[in-house]
Amino acid sequence: MIIKNKVVERELHKEQKLMILMVLPITLFFFGLFLGGPPSEMLAGLKKIMLSPTILVTDFLEVGGIGAAFMNVAVITFFNLFLLWRFKMRINGLLIAAVFTVAGFSFFGKNIFNILPIYFGGYLYSRYQKIPMRNTILVVMFATALAPIVSEISFAGILPAPYSLISGIAAGILVGFIISPLSAQMLKFHDGFNLYNIGFAAGIVGTVLTSVLRSLNVTITNMNTLYLAHHHTITLMLAMFFVYLMGVGLYINPAIPKSYRIILKYTGRSITDFTLLLGYGMTFFNMGLLGLAALAYITAVGGVVNGPVLAGIFTVVGFGAFGKHPKNCYPIVLGVILAALVIGYDLSSTGIIITVLFSTTIAPIAGTYGLGVGILAGALHMAILTNVGSTHGGINLYNNGFSGGIVAGFLVPILDAFKKGED
DSSP states (O other): OOOEEEEOOOOOOOOHHHHHHHHHHHHHHHHHHSSSOOOHHHHHHHHHHHSSSSSSSOHHHHTTTTHHHHHHHHHHHHHHHHHHHTTTOOHHHHHHHHHHHHHHTTTTTOOHHHHHHHHHHHHHHOOOOOOOOGGTTTHHHHHHHHHHHHHHHHSSSOOTTTTHHHHHHHHHHHHHHHHHHHHHHHHHTTTTOOSSSHHHHHHHHHHHHHHHHHTTTTTOOOOOOOOOOOOOHHHHHHHHHHHHHHHHHHHHHHTHHHHHHGGGGOOOOOOOHHHTTTTHHHHHHHHHHHHHHHHHHHHHHHHOHHHHHHHHHHHHHGGGGTTOHHHHHHHOOOOHHHHHHHTTTOOOSHHHHHHHGGGGGGHHHHHHOOOHHHHHHHHHHHHHHHHHHHHTTTSSOOOOOOOOHHHHHHHHHHHHHHHHOOO
16 A cells, blocks of 8 residues: 555556556557458558548548548557566656546547657667666656647648658658757746646647748648537447446546545646646546537537547646646636627637647646636637737647746746735
8 A cells, every 4th residue: 555645556667557557548449340340341440541631630430431530549658668668667647647638639630650750769869978868658648649740741732742841751851859948948938837848839830831831832721620419329439448447546546536526626737747746646537527528518518529629638648647636626717608608609609619738737737836727818818819820820739828838938937027016
């Protein structure tokens, strides 16, 4: 037994933590087999996914079919968990967030082809700096936010073959090589109030790369390929998985019903690793609870659970291990919803749903400054988000992380100045 913040829980070995996470790709794999139809059809769908430009928004459920999309996610998640095992990584909150975020965005934007050059670039950076690869894995996992640049250059007809393929791979390697030093600098800008730090760094890199391409008269066209059918089996599968996470949490720490309120006291500002502060039981329970809350919201507004929405759900769940909980998320969500209503947006549209979900990247602002400021931050996030996508041309999948960094970098210094004035 181990004790963390007076919370007693069963001790888990590293292999047990990996097996708990391994349930995710196993579930997705068999779900894909169940809904995927004949193997030839699924393989054809996977081929479409890997050969398509993946600029925002390219929904793999629509491009390759449900079975192929779930297979793509399962393979990528297996790959990342293998890396964690191979390099003997300690399974902490941020790594859990990375696994779930990469899995979520593998429903739209990431595939095995366009992420591998970025991993290789991270490997080259580790060799250049003479540091272990395990030191760069986390950053590289998140850096796959820029995977669409690989697919766009490779398959959008920007250059003739085979130069397009070579150039696309080279761009991915460059991203993987430069993202580590950049992400460390970007953290200073928002001071830990934007949980999707790599999303902000990726927005900067994406803006630079897009500007270079546009200066060469290359046109990057935003996509709007969405799966728009209601598929209640997907919702049911997700609900069962989130109940599983809560069940695992209760098994590890049976005292959670009495002690869950402890987690609500944390602001969520980086670094708030719930696995270190409160143990794995509380962490998995919080993740499952956030997942069910996200599903409840989507169901309430009548939204479709498609690729981008799945990415939003999985990212919220993943960061339930690193900074997010219901108390610091709901003011941000409320701010986005109020802004959307004032502007006149449809709350059931995919664009608004994913904005609501991803906006929780700035949950630490609400956790630190309270309900009113949280609502203001959410509304400001909504306003900025609708205008920043054009700067990076849609090649940064973590668009909300970019917007969240701007909101935090703008709002927090002002709030601190007023706070000091009051003192």
